[in-house]
Amino acid sequence: MSATLAPTARVSPDAQIGAGTTVGEYAVIGAGAKIGAGCAIGHGVVVHADTSVGDGVRVDDHAVLGKTPMRSLSSATTQEKQLAPLTIGDGCLIGTGAVLYRGATLGRRVLVADLATVREDVTVGDRTIVGRGVTVENQCTIGRFVKLESECYITAYSTIEDRVFIAPGVVTSNDNFVGRTEERFKHFKGVTVQRGGRVGAGSVILPGVTIGADALVAAGSVVTRDVPPRVIVLGAPARIFRDVPKEQLLDQQGWSDQV
Amino acid sequence: MSATLAPTARVSPDAQIGAGTTVGEYAVIGAGAKIGAGCAIGHGVVVHADTSVGDGVRVDDHAVLGKTPMRSLSSATTQEKQLAPLTIGDGCLIGTGAVLYRGATLGRRVLVADLATVREDVTVGDRTIVGRGVTVENQCTIGRFVKLESECYITAYSTIEDRVFIAPGVVTSNDNFVGRTEERFKHFKGVTVQRGGRVGAGSVILPGVTIGADALVAAGSVVTRDVPPRVIVLGAPARIFRDVPKEQLLDQQGWSDQV
Amino acid sequence: MSATLAPTARVSPDAQIGAGTTVGEYAVIGAGAKIGAGCAIGHGVVVHADTSVGDGVRVDDHAVLGKTPMRSLSSATTQEKQLAPLTIGDGCLIGTGAVLYRGATLGRRVLVADLATVREDVTVGDRTIVGRGVTVENQCTIGRFVKLESECYITAYSTIEDRVFIAPGVVTSNDNFVGRTEERFKHFKGVTVQRGGRVGAGSVILPGVTIGADALVAAGSVVTRDVPPRVIVLGAPARIFRDVPKEQLLDQQGWSDQV
Numbered sequence: 035m036s037a038t039l040a041p042t043a044r045v046s047p048d049a050q051i052g053a054g055t056t057v058g059e060y061a062v063i064g065a066g067a068k069i070g071a072g073c074a075i076g077h078g079v080v081v082h083a084d085t086s087v088g089d090g091v092r093v094d095d096h097a098v099l100g101k102t103p104m105r106s107l108s109s110a111t112t113q114e115k116q117l118a119p120l121t122i123g124d125g126c127l128i129g130t131g132a133v134l135y136r137g138a139t140l141g142r143r144v145l146v147a148d149l150a151t152v153r154e155d156v157t158v159g160d161r162t163i164v165g166r167g168v169t170v171e172n173q174c175t176i177g178r179f180v181k182l183e184s185e186c187y188i189t190a191y192s193t194i195e196d197r198v199f200i201a202p203g204v205v206t207s208n209d210n211f212v213g214r215t216e217e218r219f220k221h222f223k224g225v226t227v228q229r230g231g232r233v234g235a236g237s238v239i240l241p242g243v244t245i246g247a248d249a250l251v252a253a254g255s256v257v258t259r260d261v262p263p264r265v266i267v268l269g270a271p272a273r274i275f276r277d278v279p280k281e282q283l284l285d286q287q288g289w290s291d292q293v
Numbered sequence: 294m295s296a297t298l299a300p301t302a303r304v305s306p307d308a309q310i311g312a313g314t315t316v317g318e319y320a321v322i323g324a325g326a327k328i329g330a331g332c333a334i335g336h337g338v339v340v341h342a343d344t345s346v347g348d349g350v351r352v353d354d355h356a357v358l359g360k361t362p363m364r365s366l367s368s369a370t371t372q373e374k375q376l377a378p379l380t381i382g383d384g385c386l387i388g389t390g391a392v393l394y395r396g397a398t399l400g401r402r403v404l405v406a407d408l409a410t411v412r413e414d415v416t417v418g419d420r421t422i423v424g425r426g427v428t429v430e431n432q433c434t435i436g437r438f439v440k441l442e443s444e445c446y447i448t449a450y451s452t453i454e455d456r457v458f459i460a461p462g463v464v465t466s467n468d469n470f471v472g473r474t475e476e477r478f479k480h481f482k483g484v485t486v487q488r489g490g491r492v493g494a495g496s497v498i499l500p501g502v503t504i505g506a507d508a509l510v511a512a513g514s515v516v517t518r519d520v521p522p523r524v525i526v527l528g529a530p531a532r533i534f535r536d537v538p539k540e541q542l543l544d545q546q547g548w549s550d551q552v
Numbered sequence: 553m554s555a556t557l558a559p560t561a562r563v564s565p566d567a568q569i570g571a572g573t574t575v576g577e578y579a580v581i582g583a584g585a586k587i588g589a590g591c592a593i594g595h596g597v598v599v600h601a602d603t604s605v606g607d608g609v610r611v612d613d614h615a616v617l618g619k620t621p622m623r624s625l626s627s628a629t630t631q632e633k634q635l636a637p638l639t640i641g642d643g644c645l646i647g648t649g650a651v652l653y654r655g656a657t658l659g660r661r662v663l664v665a666d667l668a669t670v671r672e673d674v675t676v677g678d679r680t681i682v683g684r685g686v687t688v689e690n691q692c693t694i695g696r697f698v699k700l701e702s703e704c705y706i707t708a709y710s711t712i713e714d715r716v717f718i719a720p721g722v723v724t725s726n727d728n729f730v731g732r733t734e735e736r737f738k739h740f741k742g743v744t745v746q747r748g749g750r751v752g753a754g755s756v757i758l759p760g761v762t763i764g765a766d767a768l769v770a771a772g773s774v775v776t777r778d779v780p781p782r783v784i785v786l787g788a789p790a791r792i793f794r795d796v797p798k799e800q801l802l803d804q805q806g807w808s809d810q811v
Contacts, residue, residue: 044577044578059303059319060303060319077321077339078596080613092363095357095360096614098612098648098649101612101648104610104612104665131355131392147363149392149667171702185444187720202464202465203446205703205753207752212750212800213750214799214800232472234466234471235466235499236464236495236515238772240753240771254515256754270529281473282473283473301562351622353616353619355598404622425669425687426669458730461707461723462705462721491730495774512774540733541733
């Protein structure tokens with residue numbers, strides 16, 4: 035069983051495409067790209083040079099895989115260097131118009147929904163969902179079984195541990211100096227959400243804040259300080275309200291870590 | 294007057310395209326798709342199988358019509374089933390890069406702006422505006438003459454009645470259990486905004502909340518409880534401030550319901 | 553040194569393309585478009601008629617340049633008129649899937665990141681960054697060296713002066729009547745952020761508000777009234793907290809205005 039390429043697909047002669055994979059109309063697959071077996075590559079998809087895609091991956095129309103960062107002269111965080119090729123694990127789903135950068139690594143069965151962006155120097159763990167329109171900026175570590183819900187924003191230099199839940203519209207930030215002073219470059223720090231932490235819809239998390247394991251930030255909060263494990267905080271600025279109910283704790287869910 | 298297809302458009306032999314319709318370069322039109330008369334289909338547009346487009350519809354570059362949902366193993370709300378083809382009524386405008394799913398139905402003269410998403414099992418009424426970058430998740434009912442302004446987020450299982458106005462950046466949510474407990478599956482509930490209700494910029498609406506007819510949520514509020522008809526609420530949590538001024542009530546506008 | 557066109561690029565016979573410019577697969581370049589020297593135009597890019605692109609510009613995959621506005625019958629702010637062609641200055645970077653409208657003008661070395669939109673009747677000054685997913689609505693003036701960070705929303709009829717910093721997820725608004733009364737058409741007013749003003753992550757700015765020079769709005773605030781120069785405001789509604797620290801003032805940064 036060989037690959038099925040649409041007549042208009044432009045595939046570099048030295049790209050590799052696995053058995054049973056289909057490639058849509060007007061797709062472009064660059065030099066040195068490797069696409070596994072049993073994949074479905076949509077119409078107008080662009081796979082840039084050297085990108086590695088596992089088996090059984092679905093990539094929807096117009097997604098762009100392996101984009102090289104655009105270096106602005108006035109950006110504070112993008113550095114010049116060589117980036118490893120984008121790597122996408124087995125069984126991933128990549129949405130329409132999604133943009134994945136060179137230098138990102140996705141585990142197995144990750145879902146990156148429509149119009150989401152994952153930038154360079156990011157790892158995303160197995161079975162994680164990167165929701166519709168989500169941005170994961172550069173230099174982030176995203177764990178396994180994480181849910182980054184639609185339209186949330188993960189700032190550069192953040193760490194999101196396993197089983198974290200970030201609700202729609204959450205905004206994070208990493209610069210307490212808001213773009214001023216040379217000093218700020220020493221202090222850029224994203225947010226950390228520890229294992230099982232949860233952040234409610236539309237909340238804002240300030241630079242450098244750590245949200246403790248299994249803690250819960252109520253919707254619409256502004257989190258200015260670290261949150262201890264297993265408590266609920268709410269308000270602006272967010273304050274401790276009470277403990278997370280026992281039945282909502284991560285170890286009460288009976289969830290398997292099998293990918 | 295027959296259709297005008299760009300030389301590079303890929304049109305399935307059993308697709309139907311109406312008189313006077315133009316199809317752009319590198320567009321892909323799938324099997325069984327029906328496109329009406331007098332339409333303008335942009336460059337790189339993808340129309341998936343069976344999609345039905347009315348007369349006089351403008352579809353801008355790179356829009357994707359009739360996408361099949363991507364089923365994640367760990368998503369809570371997507372169910373396996375057969376979806377009816379996407380249906381788009383006469384006179385609609387569909388923006389650049391917009392993504393409309395199989396299983397959605399758009400009435401007449403609906404505007405779906407650039408980079409917006411309308412998912413499966415959604416109906417959108419006549420003359421409604423789905424703004425730039427808006428997400429309407431699955432299982433929503435959106436009325437007629439509604440304005441969903443840029444970048445607002447409509448969670449799954451929501452009902453937005455006629456003449457509702459949702460301002461930019463509004464976030465809604467549907468899970469009070471924030472992703473934990475089996476119990477939560479019984480309680481998933483989006484938001485309801487009754488006829489003529491209005492929600493100000495950047496507000497956050499909690500799961501299951503109903504906003505009464507002609508009520509107004511002030512910008513930046515966090516709405517945790519139901520809002521009675523014809524009152525203004527504000528703050529976090531939102532509390533009643535005063536009545537909506539008479540001259541702003543829906544029945545004072547002299548608006549016609551003609552499509 | 554002539555231009556290098558991919559074999560599948562569709563270039564209008566009367567488009568002009570400068571020396572050393574490369575054009576990707578499945579790009580479409582319309583009648584009367586002028587592209588300068590040393591540019592890199594990605595795959596699937598659409599350049600609509602008459603668009604003018606300077607020298608040394610990078611345009612990433614699937615970007616759409618020179619889109620004509622979609623006129624909705626029920627939009628309050630879009631007017632019928634002739635728009636000048638889109639103009640993009642030397643050294644700009646235009647991201648994947650970005651949408652730039654006819655009637656917009658970009659200065660030199662502007663970065664428009666992935667999936668951002670700049671609408672008609674907008675000017676963007678030299679060296680400004682329009683971040684990922686940002687919307688700049690119609691009728692806005694954006695100064696030089698401005699940073700509009702990821703996912704912020706700039707409402708129609710706004711003025712953003714030089715060296716302003718708008719953090720991620722900021723939402724602005726322009727209609728105090730929230731879509732009701734004929735009266736409102738006389739009062740539509742966006743926001744003004746004066747030279748060096750800064751707005752923190754996730755803040756909401758109400759219609760017509762002016763944020764003074766070098767003032768700072770703390771993250772998560774709701775700004776309902778004008779903010780004086782050089783003060784920090786915070787909260788909902790935002791109130792004056794203290795002066796901006798001297799070391800964060802614009803004239804203390806030693807920044808050059810050289811483009």
